[in-house]
Amino acid sequence: xxxxxTLGIVAAVVLVGVLAVRASVRLGLPSLLLYLGIGVxxxxxxxxxxxxxxxxxxxxxxxxxxLILVEGGLTTRWAAVRPALGVxxxxxxxxxxxxxxxxxxxxxxxxxLDWRTAFLWGAVLSSTDAAAVFSVLRGIGVGxxxxxxxxxxxGLNDAPVVIAVVVLASDAAITWxxxxxxxxxxxxxxxxxxxxxxxxxxxxxxxxxxxxxLYPLAAIAACVLAYxxxxxxxxxxxxxxxxxxxxxxxxxxxxxDGVRSFAEGTGWLAQxxxxxxxxxxxxxxxxxxxxxxxxxAGAVLLLVARPLSVLAATTPFRMPWREQAxxxxxxxxxxxxxxxxxxxxxxxxxxxxxxxxxxxVLVVVLTLLQGTTLPWVARMxxxxxxxxxxEMAVDAAPLESLGADLLQVTVPVGxxxxxxxxxxxxxxxxxxxxLVVRAGEAFTPNLETRLREGDQFLVVTTQAAREAAEDRIxxxxxxxxxxxxxxxxxx
Numbered sequence: 359x360x361x362x363x364t365l366g367i368v369a370a371v372v373l374v375g376v377l378a379v380r381a382s383v384r385l386g387l388p389s390l391l392l393y394l395g396i397g398v399x400x401x402x403x404x405x406x407x408x409x410x411x412x413x414x415x416x417x418x419x420x421x422x423x424x425l426i427l428v429e430g431g432l433t434t435r436w437a438a439v440r441p442a443l444g445v446x447x448x449x450x451x452x453x454x455x456x457x458x459x460x461x462x463x464x465x466x467x468x469x470x471l472d473w474r475t476a477f478l479w480g481a482v483l484s485s486t487d488a489a490a491v492f493s494v495l496r497g498i499g500v501g502x503x504x505x506x507x508x509x510x511x512x513g514l515n516d517a518p519v520v521i522a523v524v525v526l527a528s529d530a531a532i533t534w535x536x537x538x539x540x541x542x543x544x545x546x547x548x549x550x551x552x553x554x555x556x557x558x559x560x561x562x563x564x565x566x567x568x569x570x571x572l573y574p575l576a577a578i579a580a581c582v583l584a585y586x587x588x589x590x591x592x593x594x595x596x597x598x599x600x601x602x603x604x605x606x607x608x609x610x611x612x613x614x615d616g617v618r619s620f621a622e623g624t625g626w627l628a629q630x631x632x633x634x635x636x637x638x639x640x641x642x643x644x645x646x647x648x649x650x651x652x653x654x655a656g657a658v659l660l661l662v663a664r665p666l667s668v669l670a671a672t673t674p675f676r677m678p679w680r681e682q683a684x685x686x687x688x689x690x691x692x693x694x695x696x697x698x699x700x701x702x703x704x705x706x707x708x709x710x711x712x713x714x715x716x717x718x719v720l721v722v723v724l725t726l727l728q729g730t731t732l733p734w735v736a737r738m739x740x741x742x743x744x745x746x747x748x749e750m751a752v753d754a755a756p757l758e759s760l761g762a763d764l765l766q767v768t769v770p771v772g773x774x775x776x777x778x779x780x781x782x783x784x785x786x787x788x789x790x791x792x793l794v795v796r797a798g799e800a801f802t803p804n805l806e807t808r809l810r811e812g813d814q815f816l817v818v819t820t821q822a823a824r825e826a827a828e829d830r831i832x833x834x835x836x837x838x839x840x841x842x843x844x845x846x847x848x849x
Contacts, residue, residue: 367400371396371400371630371634375392375393375634376630378392378396390633391729393634393637394637396634397638397639399637400634401639401641401642402642403642403643407638409639415635415636415639416700418631418632418635419635419636419697422628422632422693423488423693424581424596424599425624425625426488426628426629426632427488427516428578428581428582428624428625430488430491430509430600430603431599431601431602431603431607432578432581432617433618433621434513434607435608438502438505438506439507439509439510441502441503441506442506442507443506443510444675445677446506446508446511447510448672449507449508449667449668450510451515451671452667453511453515454519456666456667457659457663457664458477458480458484459477460480460658460662460663460667461477461480461483461655461658461659461663465479465654465655465658468654469651475708477526478702478713479655479716480663481519482519482695482699482702482713483695483717484663484667485515485691485694486508486512486515486694487512487690487691487695488513488516488694491509491688491690501741504685513600513604516597516600516694517596518594520594520698521543522540523698523702523705527705527706527710528705528706529706542593544597545593546591547588547595547596547597550584550587550591550598550602551597551598551599551602551604554583555581555603555604555605555606555609558580558602558606559605559606559609559611560609563611563821570613570616573613573616574616574617575620577607577611577617577621578621581603585599603621610825629693633692633693636718640714641715645715645718648715648716649719651712652716653720659720659724660727680739680740681739684736684741687735688728688732688735689728690724690725690728690729690732691725693721695717696714699714699717700714762820762821763821763824764818765819765828765831766814766815766816769809769811769814769815770835771812772811773835774834774835774836774837774839775809775834778834778839779805779807779808779839780803780806780807780809781806782839783834783839785830786823786827786830787823788822789817789820789824790817790818790819791803791817792817792818793815793816794807794809794814794815794816795815796810796814817831
């Protein structure tokens with residue numbers, strides 16, 4: 359196709375994808391189904407675009423997954439997921455192993471697959487989808503512990519599952535070497551992610567770039583570099599990506615809100631492109647024969663493997679049964695299992711094309727079933743909250759030549775900053791409120807200025823006092839004027 363036609367189609371798909379987000383909210387359907395539908399309409403069965411390159415689809419799918427993980431890490435607040443760290447790690451390791459085992463046995467018995475193929479199918483289906491989790495769960499209103507556990511699971515479990523899929527899809531004999539390799543890849547990937555995330559945050563905090571728009575680009579580039587470094591070191595690039603983004607997003611990052619907003623837009627673009635691409639790749643004529651095995655695999659996954667894996671992972675943490683039940687039902691699948699199936703196909707696994715078709719049908723069925731009922735399940739299990747989650751916006755910009763930072767704070771609705779006099783804010787030495795913007799009017803405040811909901815105010819602070827000033831503002835936001843000095847805002 360000519361360049362102008364290609365660009366026109368891509369632009370039109372992105373615009374339709376953006377509008378589909380609004381439509382999905384009104385219809386109560388997850389937006390990924392609409393994206394898959396767009397791809398199918400563009401494909402061979404309707405508009406006739408021929409696309410069957412499995413290797414290219416796999417490569418582009420992994421690239422999109424990297425950007426989705428970057429968005430997930432950069433927008434995840436450590437204070438929110440820290441209470442769920444143990445549960446999230448258990449779900450991304452113990453639960454994955456149990457799920458692969460249970461699915462493998464079930465599919466061997468019910469679908470008469472050989473053992474290796476059955477466990478390969480189990481590995482492909484064991485990973486929850488980061489895009490589905492990040493886009494669906496944050497709007498349901500469940501507690502931070504559950505959201506944090508599911509976000510950590512979806513961000514971390516791709517790495518061990520990819521390793522399992524590659525091992526099971528090959529002809530190599532499974533020996534003691536593979537477990538050692540898994541430990542090496544995960545360990546080194548985590549170290550690379552922590553190192554690059556910390557180094558990138560340290561660097562961006564200490565330099566003043568000529569344009570605020572460069573900070574999001576630098577942050578995303580650093581996280582993608584973590585993926586490249588992890589893969590080059592024969593470690594887990596996906597784990598390195600997510601960990602680097604998590605560390606960077608929770609560092610003293612300049613223009614953090616702008617970085618997160620840009621990352622969210624990039625993540626949406628990756629989701630739209632990935633699901634449309636997968637819809638374009640699939641051949642509708644092959645989906646009907648895949649329906650029965652997909653329904654069997656889905657039943658084993660949803661009714662047996664997922665509940666048992668959640669039970670095994672969360673029992674040591676004494677999690678209430680209602681939360682366990684919600685975790686079992688909210689193991690959302692999306693593009694990740696399809697990309698994993700493509701990896702198995704390109705690695706030469708027997709029946710690889712059948713696996714891709716089965717997983718595609720299964721993802722559609724489970725997304726319709728789980729995605730549309732998740733809010734109802736949350737209410738039924740009484741794990742949803744009546745108050746919508748809110749987060750106070752605190753943005754920062756470096757004043758490099760002055761050795762200072764500029765904090766921009768917005769007082770959200772319901773914040774306990776409302777009604778606090780600036781003298782009661784008790785910012786640390788080296789920090790002061792320099793400007794308040796109220797109802798579009800800016801003025802210089804004094805100690806008797808009283809904050810209101812919707813106010814924006816600027817805090818000029820030395821770099822040494824910046825962290826203490828931000829912690830103090832967040833503490834007062836959550837607990838009011840009597841909050842202890844430097845108290846942990848997450849408590």
